[in-house]
Amino acid sequence: MYDITLIVNGVPREARVPARRLLSDCLRHDLGLTGTHVGCEHGVCGACTVLLDGEPVRSCLTFAVTVDGREITTVEGLATGGRLSPVQRAFAECHGLQCGFCTPGFLCTTTAFLRENPAPTDEEVLEGISGNLCRCTGYQNIVKSVHRAAELLAEEPS
Amino acid sequence: MTTKLFGEPVRRREDARLISGQGRYLDDLGQHALAAAFVRSPHAHARITGIDVDAALEVDGLVAIYTWEDLPEGVCEPLPLLIPHPALTHGRTAYPLAREVVRHVGEPIVMVVARDRYLAEDICSLIEVSYEFLKPVIGLEEAVSGAHLVHEDVPGNVGAHLVQEVPSADGRSAAEAIAAAPHTLSFRLDIERSASMPLEGKGVYARWDADDQSLRIYSSTQTSTSVRMALAAKLGLPLPKVEVIAPDVGGGFGVKIVHPWPEEVLVPWAARVLGQEIKWTEDRREHFIGSAHERAQVQHVQVGFDEAGRVLGLSVEILHDHGAYTHYGIIVPIITSTQLLGPYRIGAYRVEFSSIYTNTVQVTPYRGAGRPQAAFCMERTMDKIAQHLGLDRTEVRAANFIQPDQFPYDQGMIFQDGRPLIYDSGDYPESLRKLKDLIGWDDFPALRESARADGRRLGIGLGCYVEGTGVGPYEGGHIQITSDGRVHVSTGLTSQGQGHETVFAQIAATELGVPIDRVSVVTGDTRRFGYAVGTFASRAAVMSGNAIALACRKVREKALRVAADALEADPRDLEITDGVVHVVGAPAASIPLATVAVLSNPLRYAFDEEAKRATQFASTGGMDRPPVSEGEEPGLEGKDYYSPIRSTFASGMHAAIVETDPDTAEIRILRYAVVHDCGKMINPMLVEGQIHGGVAQGVGGALYEKMVYDDHGQLLNASFMDFLMPYATEIPHIETDHLETPSPLNPLGIKGAGEAGVIPVSAVIAAAIEDAEGLPIDRMPISPSDLHALRQGRGR
Ligand code: FES
Ligand code: FES
Numbered sequence: 001m002y003d004i005t006l007i008v009n010g011v012p013r014e015a016r017v018p019a020r021r022l023l024s025d026c027l028r029h030d031l032g033l034t035g036t037h038v039g040c041e042h043g044v045c046g047a048c049t050v051l052l053d054g055e056p057v058r059s060c061l062t063f064a065v066t067v068d069g070r071e072i073t074t075v076e077g078l079a080t081g082g083r084l085s086p087v088q089r090a091f092a093e094c095h096g097l098q099c100g101f102c103t104p105g106f107l108c109t110t111t112a113f114l115r116e117n118p119a120p121t122d123e124e125v126l127e128g129i130s131g132n133l134c135r136c137t138g139y140q141n142i143v144k145s146v147h148r149a150a151e152l153l154a155e156e157p158s
Numbered sequence: 159m160t161t162k163l164f165g166e167p168v169r170r171r172e173d174a175r176l177i178s179g180q181g182r183y184l185d186d187l188g189q190h191a192l193a194a195a196f197v198r199s200p201h202a203h204a205r206i207t208g209i210d211v212d213a214a215l216e217v218d219g220l221v222a223i224y225t226w227e228d229l230p231e232g233v234c235e236p237l238p239l240l241i242p243h244p245a246l247t248h249g250r251t252a253y254p255l256a257r258e259v260v261r262h263v264g265e266p267i268v269m270v271v272a273r274d275r276y277l278a279e280d281i282c283s284l285i286e287v288s289y290e291f292l293k294p295v296i297g298l299e300e301a302v303s304g305a306h307l308v309h310e311d312v313p314g315n316v317g318a319h320l321v322q323e324v325p326s327a328d329g330r331s332a333a334e335a336i337a338a339a340p341h342t343l344s345f346r347l348d349i350e351r352s353a354s355m356p357l358e359g360k361g362v363y364a365r366w367d368a369d370d371q372s373l374r375i376y377s378s379t380q381t382s383t384s385v386r387m388a389l390a391a392k393l394g395l396p397l398p399k400v401e402v403i404a405p406d407v408g409g410g411f412g413v414k415i416v417h418p419w420p421e422e423v424l425v426p427w428a429a430r431v432l433g434q435e436i437k438w439t440e441d442r443r444e445h446f447i448g449s450a451h452e453r454a455q456v457q458h459v460q461v462g463f464d465e466a467g468r469v470l471g472l473s474v475e476i477l478h479d480h481g482a483y484t485h486y487g488i489i490v491p492i493i494t495s496t497q498l499l500g501p502y503r504i505g506a507y508r509v510e511f512s513s514i515y516t517n518t519v520q521v522t523p524y525r526g527a528g529r530p531q532a533a534f535c536m537e538r539t540m541d542k543i544a545q546h547l548g549l550d551r552t553e554v555r556a557a558n559f560i561q562p563d564q565f566p567y568d569q570g571m572i573f574q575d576g577r578p579l580i581y582d583s584g585d586y587p588e589s590l591r592k593l594k595d596l597i598g599w600d601d602f603p604a605l606r607e608s609a610r611a612d613g614r615r616l617g618i619g620l621g622c623y624v625e626g627t628g629v630g631p632y633e634g635g636h637i638q639i640t641s642d643g644r645v646h647v648s649t650g651l652t653s654q655g656q657g658h659e660t661v662f663a664q665i666a667a668t669e670l671g672v673p674i675d676r677v678s679v680v681t682g683d684t685r686r687f688g689y690a691v692g693t694f695a696s697r698a699a700v701m702s703g704n705a706i707a708l709a710c711r712k713v714r715e716k717a718l719r720v721a722a723d724a725l726e727a728d729p730r731d732l733e734i735t736d737g738v739v740h741v742v743g744a745p746a747a748s749i750p751l752a753t754v755a756v757l758s759n760p761l762r763y764a765f766d767e768e769a770k771r772a773t774q775f776a777s778t779g780g781m782d783r784p785p786v787s788e789g790e791e792p793g794l795e796g797k798d799y800y801s802p803i804r805s806t807f808a809s810g811m812h813a814a815i816v817e818t819d820p821d822t823a824e825i826r827i828l829r830y831a832v833v834h835d836c837g838k839m840i841n842p843m844l845v846e847g848q849i850h851g852g853v854a855q856g857v858g859g860a861l862y863e864k865m866v867y868d869d870h871g872q873l874l875n876a877s878f879m880d881f882l883m884p885y886a887t888e889i890p891h892i893e894t895d896h897l898e899t900p901s902p903l904n905p906l907g908i909k910g911a912g913e914a915g916v917i918p919v920s921a922v923i924a925a926a927i928e929d930a931e932g933l934p935i936d937r938m939p940i941s942p943s944d945l946h947a948l949r950q951g952r953g954r
Contacts, residue, residue: 101181
C-alpha cells in the first residue's frame, strides 16, 4: 500500500492505495468524487478524462500512485466560486448532453482544448473532441456547445 | 390554459446536476457495498464438468462464492420468458448461473462476493472450471442446417416460426399477385449484428434492511416497476417490501429493458442472504459478451410490380438470429415483419420469419428494434424497382404512398402490442416534398456532374419509414401540490437521458398554469409510483406525457372547486396563472395554489402560519357537510392513467449525399437530411437531440459497427478498441425539418420520437453508395474494404 497526496480541485487529498489502483477508481471510490465516469476502462471512450496539471488524461489508464503530488481537476472542480464555468454553461445552453455519462469527459477535454485554442474552426473542434465517445447526442450539439463555450470564454473578464 | 411551455425549446432541468458531476449513476451509489464479480464462460458451447474453488478460498477479503447448486428455489430457475407468443414454440431462457451447459461466451457460471471489485476479480481468476466441449453453432446458415443444436431439445435450432399473409384487395395471395405481375424481382439482403452499447453498462446495487425485512434495489434499468415485480416473485418477498429505483442512467437504447438480468436476481438475493450491501457494475467486456445484441438478419425478397412501380405483391422470408436464448421473446422479428410496410399501401403481402438459435449473445431490442432491418428491406426494394423501370426513386415511392385522406389506414396485420396495425395519421407526400427540398434532390444530377468533372464520385439516396410508437398497455402520472405551492410529478417509467424531467414538467406547468421552476419530476422510483411498464418503443412522452396531463387536469379541477369555495365564485369563472387561481377578468379576487393546497386538507393541527387556515376553528362555512365531502379526498393531488386503444404511428424520411473515393474506397457522408413527423412536439430542441443521436447510431450501423464472431463463437471485437462506434469526426452535420401531424389518439396529439433517427439510415447510405458506384449494395454495414471487394467483383 502507498500513501499518496493528490491536489484535487485545489485541495490536497490523501489516500492509501495499492499500486494497481486506477486513478479513476481512486477519485471515485477513495475520494468520493464520482463525477468522473468510467465507460470502458481501456482508454477509448474518454469518459474518465480529467486534467492532470491542466492537461487532459485518461484516468482509467493512469495508476493513482504515479500522480502523487500532482494537480488534478475533475468535473467537480470546473465551477469557480459556485459559478459554472463557461464550458459547463455552454453545454447546458446548447443541449450538449443527454444521459450525461460522457459529459464530464467532454467538459474536461473542452476546457483544456479551448485554453490551447480559444477560437477554433469547425474542423478543429471535431479534432479536439475526437477522443471522446458519446452514444446519445450524435455530437452535433456538442460541437455547438464547444463553439458557444469559446464565445462565452471570450466574453469573460480575464 | 396557458400554452407557452408546451412546444417550446425549454432548457433541460436535469443538466444542472449532470454538468457539475452531481449526477447519481449506479456505480456512484453504495460506496461501502461489497462487490460482486462473475466467472463467465470462455467457451461458446460446453458442458461444465467441474468447478474448483480451492485456490479462491485462500484469498483474504472473500465473502462468498456461489454456483448454480447454491441457489434456492425461485432463484435457481431459468429467467422468465418476458414476452410469450404462440409462435415461439421453443422459447428458452438462461439460468442465472449456468446449469450444466453454457451456450455462449460470457454466460455467468460463478458469482463471487468480496470486499472490493479488484479482489472479486482476483478471486474469479483463481476459480477453475473444467469443460467438455460441444460443437458451437455460429452463423445463420450453419444454424438452420440443424447439424448441431444449441439446445438439445430444439430441433433445427428453430425457436419460432411465423407466417403472416395479407391478401390484396381483390383477394389474391402474395404468391398469386407476384406471379401475375408484369415485373418481378427477387434478391437477398443481409444485415450484421450491432448493439445498444450505452456508455454506462448495466449495474445493480442491493441493500437488505434486516430490521424492516425489506429490500431496496437500485438498477440501471429501463423498467424499475417490472424488475420489482420479478424480484418479489423470485425471492418470495411481499411486493410492498421491495423497492426498485432507477437512478441516473447512462443510456439504455433497449438493452436495459431486458430484465431481470442474472445479476439483477443474484445480487439482491445475495444481499439478503449475507445481510450486507452488494453492488455489481458491469465492465465493458462483460457488456459485450454478457448483455444483448441486435440486428442480424438475412432476408429473401420477392416482389411483383406494375409499370408505375406500384407493388402488387411482396413476399419476404426472414432468418433472424436471436442468439442463445429468447429472454425477450420474438418482438424484434415481429416488428421487422410488420413495420416493413412503411408508408406504403401495397397489394398483397406475405412475410415469414424463422427465429434461430446460435451460440452467441442473445438478441433483444436495440433502438429501432427490428425497424432498421425492415426499412432496409423495403427501401432497397423500392430502389430496385426504380432501377428496373428506369424511374426516379422518389416517384416509385410516391406511387406507393398511403395518401393523407386514407387515414386511419389498416395494414391488416397484428402489431407488436397485439393490436391491429392501423396507422392513425400522417402526410407522406408532404414529407417527401420537404425532403426533396431540403436535400436538393432535383439539383443533384448537376452537382454529381460537376463533381465528376473534378474526379469525384457522388451518390444520393433516400429512405422512408413509419414507426409505431407509444405502445401500451398503459402509464400513469401522479401530481401533488403541497402547501408550499410546489408541484410534485411522478411517473413510473424510467429515464436514460431523454429529458423526461423537462418535458413532463413542461406538460404539468402548462396544464396547471404554474411556473416551471415550481415543478419537480420523479421517474423510475417505485416508492413514488408503483404501476408502470417501462421506457422503450418511443413510448415515454406519449404514455406518461398524456397520463401526466390527465392527472393534472383532475388536480386542476379540484383546485378550482376548492378555490371557488374560498372565493365564493363559480369554478367556471376561474383560471390559474403563474400558480395563482383568480377570477377571469377580476385579478384581485385570487388565491395562490399553495393556499388552495392548504384548504384542500382539513387539519386538526396547525404546523405553520399558513396551515392555521385549514384547522377546525378557522373555517366558518359548510357546517351542513363533512369536512371532506363525499367523493373527495384530502390534499391537492391526483392520479390518472393513459391507456391507448393502439399505437400511434410517427414517420419520417431521410436522404444523404455520399462521396466514395475512387482509389481508397473510403465513404464520406457529405450531407444528411431528415424530415420527421412525430405529431405535436413538446420540446423541439429535445426532439432534434433524439434525432441526432439516432442518426449517429444509424451511421455506426451502416458504416462501422458489427459483432465479429469467429467459428468457435469467440466475439473477436469485444472492446471499444475493436468495435468501432463513431466519434464526432464520423458523424455528418444533420439537417432537419419537421411536420406536425397530430395524433388523433391521445389528448396531447403527440407521437414518439426516440427511435426515429436510427431507422432508415442503413437503407439511405446503401442507396447513396449504390448510386455513386453503380453496384448493388445488399449487405450492411459496408466498410471501405467491403466496397473495394465489391468493385473487384468479388462480393463479400
Ligand atoms: S473509461 Fe477511460 S477511456 Fe473509457
Ligand atoms: S450524453 Fe449519453 S453518452 Fe453522451
